[in-house]
Amino acid sequence: MNAQAMLASSPLRRADRGGIAILTLDRPQARNALSEGLIGALTAELDAIAQDRDVKVVLLAANGPVFSAGHDLKEMTARRADPDRGRAYFADILERCSAMMKRIVRLPQPVIAAVEGIATAAGCQLVASCDLAVAGAEARFSTPGVHIGLFCSTPMVALSRNLAPKHAMEMLLLGEMVGAEAAARMGLVNRVAPAGAALDEALRMAEIIASKSAHTVRIGKRAFYEQSEMNLDEAYAHASHVMVENMLARDAEEGIGAFVEKRQPVWVGA
Template sequence: MNAHHLQPAPVLLREDADGIAQLTLNRPQSRNPLSEAMLAALSQAFAAIAEDGSVRAVVLAAAGPVFSAGHDLKEMSAHRADADRGRVYFADILGRCSAMMQQITALPQPVIAAVEGTATAAGCQLVASCDLAVAGSGARFCTPGVHIGLFCSTPMVALSRNLSAKHAMEMLLLGEMVPAPEAARMGLVNRVVPAGEALAEARRLAATIAAKSAVTVKTGKRTFYEQREMGLKAAYDHASAVMVENMMARDAEEGIGAFMEKRQPVWER
């Protein structure tokens, strides 16, 4: 056997086609944990995509029967043997995870999760951090930290920005599995499709977005997250200022002209 066969498969796969970058978590045998290697790979991929004008939308999928089980508890527990019982390591890994989640929000392109199987703890956080999410009918979601004495406080940040307060607290306090239709009702996912079809539906949504003006989508996504952190008046002031700039953009002039002339717009890029 040559050395080539001993190379482990990449933890994250990237495949680009038609303006869509598909990222696939590729550690099915260990339930696609957000290990050091996976966090690094995701972070690098998002950094590259942010600079890549050819990518209009991102689909985040996973190999195997589990979307992601969250943090790698084996990897973390090994650091209990450190002199500080792991304090510095835990702070570092949680900081890296939080930074990666924020990269998704900051990414110019929309990110769509395609979820089959279970997404638990930081894996559920990953889904909540995406702009859109599609679930197969068998998908389930859970923030189970409360069962093991480790409250899902970082997943809570993403959950509480997607769900109503009562729904988020229900998931966090009970730690129970939430089936896909219930997750859709709660607002954690956009839609539920037959099992095995989440990726196809996510790619369909991505293709629809990819056909829009890239600069318009980028402006809209950024402004959505900016205004959400503001008070009402500040949010309106900010959104109005953005809209004035948007109105002056070439694609807005083209799009409005095309609408009035009843023709298809031709976007700048």
């Protein structure tokens, strides 16, 4: 297969706009289901971006009317013919998907989801795993596994870390579709844009973030997730340590100096 054909068949597309990397799920014919190939492509791209200091923000979007329908159930169901009824495969693909979701959380750069259409099951998990999310007005979200005898346990991990417990349990137990405005009230998304304009609004947010010190943003994102797993005393002690180190960074010195001198800062990324 030549390079052009390989690009055309890829389940993921990347475009760079200044310091913003736009990753687009590109399996519209399969409702952008998270197949082995798409999980692998996302993992590889996130690993590359983590090492790329030119990338300051990542946007995650999708091609077609569905953001992502979750795991590729056809791909998974085919493995029921395995001697172990698919047990080893199911464990492996879920571990790989979970590892990809954790890469988003642990990526040095902020990740913003731009959601149009529906995001269900692991697709909803993908949105919840991002640091920020913008939904088009007609976007809808659900964790509908309960309808087919498969509780959305792995999506539950991301949902329970973003939503109030009763909101998360409502989505998980009822499996109903949640509209964009309700998703914003519940904390699953940050903002609702006009239908079709989620990517534009996400880009606007990304450009604001990209104008800040990338070094400071990386410090802040890491510290946010670290302290969230600690008790109150540990969190304050950790945050104080992080802030001391941040104060000693060249970008903090430059930013504070620029504020005092009433000029625009010139970031050096350290």
